[in-house]
Amino acid sequence: xxxxxxxxxxxxxxxxxxxxxxxxxxxxxxxxxxxxxxxxxxxxxxxxxxxxxxxxxxxxxxxxxxxxxxxxxxxxxxxxxxxxxxxxxxxxxxxxxxxxxxxxxxxxxxxxxxxxxxxxxxxxxxxxxxxxxxxxxxxxxxxxxxxxxxxxxxxxxxxxxxxxxxxxxxxxxxxxxxxxxxxxxxxxxxxxxxxxxxxxxxxxxxxxxxxxxxxxxxxxxxxxxxxxxxxxxx
Numbered sequence: 594x595x596x597x598x599x600x601x602x603x604x605x606x607x608x609x610x611x612x613x614x615x616x617x618x619x620x621x622x623x624x625x626x627x628x629x630x631x632x633x634x635x636x637x638x639x640x641x642x643x644x645x646x647x648x649x650x651x652x653x654x655x656x657x658x659x660x661x662x663x664x665x666x667x668x669x670x671x672x673x674x675x676x677x678x679x680x681x682x683x684x685x686x687x688x689x690x691x692x693x694x695x696x697x698x699x700x701x702x703x704x705x706x707x708x709x710x711x712x713x714x715x716x717x718x719x720x721x722x723x724x725x726x727x728x729x730x731x732x733x734x735x736x737x738x739x740x741x742x743x744x745x746x747x748x749x750x751x752x753x754x755x756x757x758x759x760x761x762x763x764x765x766x767x768x769x770x771x772x773x774x775x776x777x778x779x780x781x782x783x784x785x786x787x788x789x790x791x792x793x794x795x796x797x798x799x800x801x802x803x804x805x806x807x808x809x810x811x812x813x814x815x816x817x818x819x820x821x822x823x824x825x826x827x
Contacts, residue, residue, distance in 0.1 A: 627677040632768075632780050634822015640667040640693065642814035645710075645743075651805035652745075653706045655697040667693045669818050675720075683722050683731070687764075689714035691816065710743040710812075712788065716764050727772045731782075734765040739788050741812045756793040756801050758812045763787045770824055778824040786816040 675685035694709035720733030740759035768782035
């Protein structure tokens with residue numbers, strides 16, 4: 594919780610700095626045409642976390658029709674302030690939140706378990722911007738420090754545990770913006786993400802072990818997301 598609060602505070606400071614920087618440039622008269630945008634939206638995509646899928650299948654022992662495949666669907670919410678740094682380049686600090694959950698019945702049908710995780714993904718991006726008549730196309734990528742909160746619970750036993758992990762996240766993406774008026778744009782994009790968050794750990798620092806395969810549960814994953822949103826130019 595404290596980490597999330599600090600992250601949101603840093604994010605707010607960054608947005609304020611970007612906005613003030615644009616205002617200073619405009620008042621100075623030189624690059625008054627540089628843009629400052631904020632994009633918000635959500636995405637849906639395919640997500641692969643092999644270690645998590647193996648762990649859930651091992652500990653939950655789900656029915657055949659409920660066993661997890663390597664790829665599964667996810668949703669993501671995001672907000673991204675963006676500042677034009679040069680004629681064809683912009684920088685953005687994107688904050689994304691990836692959500693996934695499973696509710697499974699075991700093979701006997703008497704034990705129900707629940708697994709969910711939230712991946713927090715602040716990412717610093719550098720983008721090449723192509724301007725057209727009523728549209729913008731952005732190609733770029735970046736990296737950040739991402740972290741995950743993983744929850745598991747067993748209804749029959751009333752037990753619940755929370756695990757954490759954090760590490761480097763990489764992103765490549767393409768975004769298209771369609772202009773509706775001077776300050777309002779539509780946004781559609783495609784992201785490729787690789788997250789290397791390492792071993793999930795309990796509150797005491799011990800690693801989570803899959804007792805069936807005797808391997809450490811790791812939150813390393815790949816995600817392909819199609820994102821839709823709106824962009825406001827301030």
